[in-house]
Amino acid sequence: MNTRYIDLIEQTFEFPQQEFYLQNGTLNFHNIDLIKVIEEHGTPLKITYLPKISENILQAKKWFNDAIKKHNYKGKYFYSYCTKSSHFKHVLNEALKNDIHIETSSAFDINIVEKLKEEGKISDKTYVVCNGFKRDEYIKNIARLINNGHKNCIPVIDNYEELSLLQQETKKKLKLGIRIASEEEPKFEFYTSRLGIGYKNILNFYRKEIKSNKKAEVKMLHFFINTGIKDNAYYWNELNKCLKVYIDLKRICPSLDTLNIGGGFPIKTSLGFSYDYQYMIDEIINQIQLACEEAEVATPNIFTEFGSYTVGESGANIYKVLYQKKQNDRESWNMIDSSFITTLPDSWAINRRFIMLPINRWNDNYERVLLGGLTCDSDDYYNSEQHINAIYLPKYKEGVPLYIGFFNTGAYQDSIGGYGGLQHCLIPQPKHILINKDAEGNIKTSVYKEKQTHNDFLKILGYE
The missing domain is CATH 3.20.20.10 (Alanine racemase)
Known part of the structure; x- marks a missing residue:
């Protein structure tokens, strides 16, 4: 019986795909080794992969120009x-x-x-x-x-x-x-x-x-x-x-x-x-x-x-599973190190779906879970209503890190969530990095904004 997470994905979808594949058992996104990015920058983390913006624009222009030529x-x-x-x-x-x-x-x-x-x-x-x-x-x-x-x-x-x-x-x-x-x-x-x-x-x-x-x-x-x-x-x-x-x-x-x-x-x-x-x-x-x-x-x-077509697929949000809470015989809550309300507001406001995949441990057995954010708000979760199916992830193991990514999150989330401002329950905005390519096609990473600090919030609130 195939019980590994990789088996679940391969029997459910065509995998690997153009922007997603495994390397040494961990997930790559647009040829970016995500586990290396996590090791360097930690979590929670927001990623903007800039070349995807140009790629989508050029593709759409080609489709339209081809159609114009076809129909004269x-x-x-x-x-x-x-x-x-x-x-x-x-x-x-x-x-x-x-x-x-x-x-x-x-x-x-x-x-x-x-x-x-x-x-x-x-x-x-x-x-x-x-x-x-x-x-x-x-x-x-x-x-x-x-x-x-x-x-x-x-x-x-x-x-x-x-x-x-x-x-x-x-x-x-x-x-x-x-x-x-x-x-x-x-x-x-x-x-x-x-x-x-x-x-x-x-x-x-x-x-x-x-x-x-x-x-x-x-x-x-x-x-x-x-x-x-x-x-x-x-x-x-x-x-x-x-x-x-x-x-x-x-x-x-x-x-x-x-x-x-x-x-x-x-x-x-x-x-x-x-x-x-x-x-x-x-x-x-x-x-x-x-x-x-x-x-x-x-x-x-x-x-x-x-709008979304231009910039949406350039974005990703990465979180770490901090802990698993078993609330009854059927429900296991994997708690992430951030908040869906603050970082993915569309997921709870209008049940917007995103691609959600683990970054590591694809060869481990899987389990069905619910995902919970850090705020005390009952709406701070991500489950099968937002996801296309029930959520399965590699089994939680205490002391063994599990990282998950939400992909194609580049449109609207920052402006709706009030990027850089006051956040619900004072859960800070994650670190934001930009990933680009140089003339030779090599990946270049830069920090756009560090994770919010308590001083950022205190200043907004008038305490400083």
Whole structure:
């Protein structure tokens, strides 16, 4: 009978995989020997593997360009990074190596854009697509960017008042986008997204407010699906409704030349993950082209805004199992040396799944466990509701270290968890390291931020 952890994985999944394999009985992630990293930096530990960001961007651009060539599509493709997924400078620096554009969500995003311009990381030709509900500071920051000569800043109108607010602050002609308020999936508690303007209202808004307006022109129609780009009836139905709006608007708005298909690609959340990216891109290009050809309107340029897809698979969190608590005959709790609430907030807030694997002891027998964090909150756990299946790990042995990793955690967790700030139950943020490659392909590791100390918390709380 096969009772080792390695046997469990090999009989359940295809293993090894491109980013995961064993070396000397321990796990490697993107050719990084994780046990060596643990020996040098300890746990808990947060890892950002920067080359994965460029790898995903280049792959998506290839998929789109291949589809455009296959279908003889006349429009161009523009890859835009959704900064809300991770605002860190090291993330933007890596992403911007690949001739991409930026999508913003709020006022301070514009300050980041201006800083990147100062450093020569982006230019006036870089598209800055400004999404989100806009008031006061966000409006003024967008206007400052435009007034200072940024040619390709496109504020996306989210509500009727934003146009007049922007025009009050800007001196130059506005290039605008309009966001469609898509209908949500049936499982939502509401029918229509709170963001954007309803399908039926966009044409009237254009006719009344923009068509005769010499200080503004519409360049982009923005279409966003909260659940992301999925091969299901809901997505294709919403895309077709969006294309109908695009066609109707294009007929009365010659300046419209771009369709922004916001809503991201999924990322790998299990060793059994399967998603045909090329098929989805081919079909999106095909659907847009067929609709436009039938209506006899020009096919649009296409923007995407990939956040999680860009940065998610670059991240990993590593913990040590400190102790096992047996609470009854059936439940064994492996307690980690950190907190899920503070370091992986999506895991408990929205039951987000991550790939979870042990780092060492793959040749040991396994057992079913629950994982618990250090806070006193009953929600600080990770179990089969978040994981794709029940959680199995090498059997706990007192005095024999067991390390576990959560992978593809690079998007949203830091901003949602309040990186560097006050944490629940004062459980400190872990040490954060950046891993890159030099020109010869050798792995380089640097410490981005040390683990939080009691002094960090005392200062925030006003004790120092």
